[in-house]
Amino acid sequence: MWLFDRDLWSEVFNTLGKNLFRTFLTMLGVIFAMVILMLLLGSSNGLANGFNNLFAGTSSNSLFVWSQSTSEPYKGFERGRRIKFKTEDADILRKQIPEIDVLAPRIELGSHRGIATVYRNGRTSGSSVYGDYPEIDDIMKKKLVEGRFLNRSDTDNSKKVCVIGEETYKLLFDKGEEAIGEDVRINGVFFSIVGIYKPNDNINIDGENAVFIPFTTFQKAFNSGDRMGWMAISFSDETEVPIVEAKIKKVLKAKYDISPTDERAIGSFDMSEVFKSVSIFTLVLKIVSLFVGICSLLAGVIAISNILLITVKERTKEIGVRRALGATPRVVRRQVILEAAVITIFAGMVGFAISIGLLNLIDANFAQGNDAPFRNPMVTIPQFGFSFLLMVSLSLLIGLIPANRAVRVKPIDALREE
Amino acid sequence: MIQIKNLHKSYKMGSNSLHVLKGIDFSVEEGELVAIMGSSGSGKSTLLNILGMLDNPDSGDYVLDGVPIENLNETKAAQYRNKFLGFIFQSFNLINYKNAMENVALPLYYQKVGRKERQEKAVNYLSRVGLKDWATHLPSELSGGQKQRVAIARAMAAEPKVLLADEPTGALDSKTSYEVMELIQNINDEGNTILVVTHEPDIADMCKRIVHLKDGVIVEDKKVKQVRASEHV
Numbered sequence: 001m002w003l004f005d006r007d008l009w010s011e012v013f014n015t016l017g018k019n020l021f022r023t024f025l026t027m028l029g030v031i032f033a034m035v036i037l038m039l040l041l042g043s044s045n046g047l048a049n050g051f052n053n054l055f056a057g058t059s060s061n062s063l064f065v066w067s068q069s070t071s072e073p074y075k076g077f078e079r080g081r082r083i084k085f086k087t088e089d090a091d092i093l094r095k096q097i098p099e100i101d102v103l104a105p106r107i108e109l110g111s112h113r114g115i116a117t118v119y120r121n122g123r124t125s126g127s128s129v130y131g132d133y134p135e136i137d138d139i140m141k142k143k144l145v146e147g148r149f150l151n152r153s154d155t156d157n158s159k160k161v162c163v164i165g166e167e168t169y170k171l172l173f174d175k176g177e178e179a180i181g182e183d184v185r186i187n188g189v190f191f192s193i194v195g196i197y198k199p200n201d202n203i204n205i206d207g208e209n210a211v212f213i214p215f216t217t218f219q220k221a222f223n224s225g226d227r228m229g230w231m232a233i234s235f236s237d238e239t240e241v242p243i244v245e246a247k248i249k250k251v252l253k254a255k256y257d258i259s260p261t262d263e264r265a266i267g268s269f270d271m272s273e274v275f276k277s278v279s280i281f282t283l284v285l286k287i288v289s290l291f292v293g294i295c296s297l298l299a300g301v302i303a304i305s306n307i308l309l310i311t312v313k314e315r316t317k318e319i320g321v322r323r324a325l326g327a328t329p330r331v332v333r334r335q336v337i338l339e340a341a342v343i344t345i346f347a348g349m350v351g352f353a354i355s356i357g358l359l360n361l362i363d364a365n366f367a368q369g370n371d372a373p374f375r376n377p378m379v380t381i382p383q384f385g386f387s388f389l390l391m392v393s394l395s396l397l398i399g400l401i402p403a404n405r406a407v408r409v410k411p412i413d414a415l416r417e418e
Numbered sequence: 419m420i421q422i423k424n425l426h427k428s429y430k431m432g433s434n435s436l437h438v439l440k441g442i443d444f445s446v447e448e449g450e451l452v453a454i455m456g457s458s459g460s461g462k463s464t465l466l467n468i469l470g471m472l473d474n475p476d477s478g479d480y481v482l483d484g485v486p487i488e489n490l491n492e493t494k495a496a497q498y499r500n501k502f503l504g505f506i507f508q509s510f511n512l513i514n515y516k517n518a519m520e521n522v523a524l525p526l527y528y529q530k531v532g533r534k535e536r537q538e539k540a541v542n543y544l545s546r547v548g549l550k551d552w553a554t555h556l557p558s559e560l561s562g563g564q565k566q567r568v569a570i571a572r573a574m575a576a577e578p579k580v581l582l583a584d585e586p587t588g589a590l591d592s593k594t595s596y597e598v599m600e601l602i603q604n605i606n607d608e609g610n611t612i613l614v615v616t617h618e619p620d621i622a623d624m625c626k627r628i629v630h631l632k633d634g635v636i637v638e639d640k641k642v643k644q645v646r647a648s649e650h651v
Contacts (some may be wrong), residue, residue, distance in 0.1 A: 007527055018515045031455075321511045325470065325575070326500020326528035328493045412472040415507060 012338045014369045021059065026307040027347035031133065032389070033300030034351025036360070037293030037387055039408035042359040044289045046377025048282040059102075059139045061233040063245055065252075065268045067228035074259035083256050083265050085228040093231070095249055099239045107218055107229040109187070118168060118211055119185040125171035127164075128207045129186055129216025135418055138230045142212075147195030148339040150214055154194075156214040162191040166198050167209040173202070186211065189221040205269075218385045241272040266387040294390065301394045304343055308336060314407075319406055320414020333403040340393060340399030348391045358376070419580060419611050420446040421613040425478035427464055437477070438464045440634035446580075446613065451606040451644070453622035454615045456631035463584070465631065470503055470582050471495045483579045485560065500528050504573030506583035510565040512557040516567045517546060525576035530638050543571040548599060563594035570601060574610075581605070582610040588623055599624045600647035620645075 017022045018135045061289050067083040090105045109116040109129040116129045134150045142149055145166065155162050162184065173179050191213055199208060218224060235244060249266050252258070258265045312319070319332060330359075357375050379387075427439040437460045446452055467473035470481065471490060480487040482502055490498065499505075504525075504555050512521045522540035523634040531539070544550050547567040557565055566586060573581050573611060581603065585597035606626075607610050614625055623645045632640035 007533060124543060250432070317511065318513055321507075321513065322524070322528075323492075324499060324505050324511075325525045325572070326496050328496040328528075330493065331528065368440055410472075412467050415472070415511065 003240060008335070008338070009394075012342055015311075015315075015335075016342065018338060022307065022311075023343060026304050026348065027343055029300035029303035030297070030344055030347035030352045031300075031351040031354065031413045033296040033298075034348050034391070035355045036296045037354030038384075039358060040289030040293045041286070041379045041383050042355065042377045043164070043362070043374065043389075044282065044285045045379065045383075046359075046362070046374035047285060049375035049377070051278045051282060055275065055278075058141065058200070059270060060272060061140050061237055061239055061241055062232065062271040063232040063241055063248070063268060064232050064271070065248060066230050066243075066334060068264055068267045070258055070262055071264035072259040072262045074262065075257045077257060083258065084134035085230070085252075087226045087228045089228060089252065090228060091256070092250060092255070093233075093251060097244060097247055098231055099235050099247075101236050102138050102232075103232045104133045104134045104139060104232045105215060105228045105230075106133075106136065106232060107131040107215065107227060109218075109222060110157060116186055116211075118164075118172065120172040123172050125168045125209060127168050128210045129218075130206065130212050131208060131215040131222075131224070132212045133215050136232055137211075140193055140200075140236045142195075142197040143200065145196045146199050149191070149195055149197070150212060154214040155216045159214060160189065160217055160221070161194045161214065162186075163195040163197055163212040164193055165206075165208070165210050166196060168211055169196050171209075184211075186213075187222060191217075193346075193360045195198055229302075231382055241270050245270055256351045258321070267293060293387070297387070297391055300347075301344060301391070301398050303400050304347075304395065305398040308340055308399065309405060311339075312336060312402045312406045315406075316409050316414045320411040323409070323411040324415060329407040331411075333400075334405050336403035336406045338395055340402070344391055344395030349387060356381075419448045419450070419483055420444070420613075421479070421481040422467050422469075424477040425465075425468065425480065425618065426476045427461075427468065427473070428476060438634050442478070442634075442636060444629065444636060444639075448611050449606070449609050450627060451603070451625045452614070453625035453628045454613060454631060455617060455619075455622050455628055457617065458586050459633075460631040461634040462631045464582060466582055466584055466613070469580075469613065470505060471499050475554045488584075492595075500507035500525055500576060502579045504578040505568050505579045506566070506573050506581060510557070510562075510569045510589070512565055512568055512572075514557050515578040517554050517556050518549060518560065518571075521557070521568055522572045522575050524586045525572060529576060539575060540571075544568070546574075547571045560610060561594075562590050563597055564597050566590065566594075567601060570598070570605070574605065581610060583612065585616055586614060587616070587618065592620075595621065596647045598651040603644070603647055633639045 010080050051250070069083065070077065070079055070081045073079045087105060090103055094100055094103055103320040107130070114128065118125045118129070132150060133155055134152055145250060147163070149163055150161070153159070164179070164184070169179055172184060179193050179196060182193050182248045184193060197400070199206065199210070235241060245268055249268070252266055253260060254261070283388050322332065362374065362377050422442055422444040425439055425442040428435045428437040442465060445474070454465065455460050464473065470474050471487060474490065479511065487498065513524070518541045522543055523536040526536040526539060527541060541550060541553055544553050547570055549564060549567055549571070552560060552564060557568070560568065586602065587598055590598060602612060602614065603624060616622055623642060624647050625642070626644050627641045628638070629636055
């Protein structure tokens with residue numbers, strides 16, 4: 001197998017080593033190209049990761065639906081009628097809209113973003129108090145610092161438990177004080193704390209200072225009956241949210257006698273829109289950086305081909321001698337192509353090492369903390385593998401140009417005495 | 419060993435055609451030491467190039483060691499050159515970044531001889547030209563005469579049928595020239611067939627047969643009494 005032929009490689013390395021400076025200059029092009037490609041890919045990855053981090057734990061294909069007041073008179077009702085969802089709506093929607101993956105009803109104390117006072121040992125916190133089902137965690141993941149989130153058993157048994165936010169904790173407890181198991185009082189009812197969570201700074205629908213209690217407990221403790229404030233709904237990945245959104249609204253409008261053209265009566269927020277624009281942005285960014293990177297790689301490899309062309313010209317005599325001594329065109333061609341490949345691969349490695357170093361620097365300096373624009377700006381192994389393969393095949397392909405030039409050297413011309 | 423019949427070769431120079439070889443008939447037996455002489459433009463280099471399969475004749479037959487040399491593509495020519503011929507050039511044409519031993523081993527590399535065997539053979543041939551101690555020296559560290567001896571060792575390394583020497587002493591002073599000729603004579607004494615192209619009469623006299631070329635034809639072909647180079651040294 002010629003690939004493992006020591007002499008072949010020593011021939012190649014001899015030739016490259018003979019002209020170290022020129023080899024080095026040639027390599028610079030590819031090194032820079034590799035660095036550019038890797039940095040571009042790495043930073044677009046970092047940016048994408050940064051975005052993903054901002055929305056971490058939020059189901060991308062989700063919808064929030066709440067009730068408002070009507071803006072059109074319909075079926076004898078005046079405009080401005082306040083719509084109130086009922087708990088049965090959840091089951092109706094689950095039955096009629098098969099695209100629904102998870103539907104979590106929610107009710108809150110007071111009006112939307114209303115504030116209720118939470119007491120503990122003479123300290124108070126003005127918090128939003130929500131009655132929730134544990135499924136809400138599948139749609140908007142709560143990052144728990146301590147304890148657990150609400151579970152099935154809490155809602156089934158209407159347990160008087162709550163999960164509080166870090167902000168609430170700060171207002172009600174001293175720093176470092178144990179909160180799990182402690183009681184807080186809301187509207188005269190005591191709730192035992194089972195968990196503390198940290199709100200997501202970037203995507204936050206619950207407000208800064210929120211307390212979650214089981215939906216069923218809410219109904220009993222605060223006499224909310226069958227009222228329901230809003231619904232958080234997630235869908236399977238392939239669902240087109242705007243289409244289902246329209247279906248859901250149609251069902252609800254029919255039920256509550258709302259004009260089909262009434263845009264205000266039912267409020268909704270489509271989370272997938274946010275994700276879509278972000279993912280399109282990162283995709284475009286990735287494509288652009290890949291394109292620019294590949295172009296610079298191409299330029300670098302062409303530079304190698306150019307230098308090798310000059311080298312071949314300078315080595316005309318040597319190639320002629322080799323041909324006279326019995327080197328077949330194949331052997332000559334192989335050597336030149338291998339030279340191109342070796343320079344490219346080596347330079348690519350160096351460029352790769354440099355860019356990993358630079359990306360680590362960027363990571364250490366610009367990608368720390370929750371709000372950093374970058375997060376983990378690294379190239380993935382498939383990306384590296386692809387760039388590497390591309391580089392090698394480009395070099396083999398472009399090495400053909402000087403290789404064929406070398407083969408065209410006729411020994412008789414090369415050996416002619418000047 | 420070599421049979422040539424009615425060999426013609428012309429070069430196109432723009433619209434003109436330059437008829438360089440005008441029907442050469444020529445044969446060489448095994449073990450001969452032949453000098454090919456002629457002024458520049460006589461066609462002696464062209465003849466050597468064709469003998470060396472570096473160039474193709476327009477017409478005529480060329481048989482080397484019973485093998486007709488015709489319709490050569492580059493690959494075939496390279497293989498034949500490697501197998502049949504050893505080249506010695508006026509300007510030595512050693513590869514300057516390879517040491518003496520590696521230069522000598524190069525034709526063996528193209529014969530796919532194993533590394534160890536190749537090095538052994540190379541050292542062996544270097545010692546036959548008296549340069550065993552210089553095996554690891556680069557050409558730039560050798561004198562002209564030493565370089566030519568390395569080149570001769572390289573030409574012999576592949577054990578070719580015929581050695582072709584193109585002005586082997588052209589770049590050397592006369593004392594060194596005689597040393598190189600002595601080496602060539604010794605190699606010839608061992609039974610090797612050697613063709614030497616030269617325009618120096620004293621070098622030609624050291625061969626066993628002199629062929630004179632003029633304007634593309636052989637004007638004289640005579641056996642001579644060989645002058646031993648050792649007498650001059």
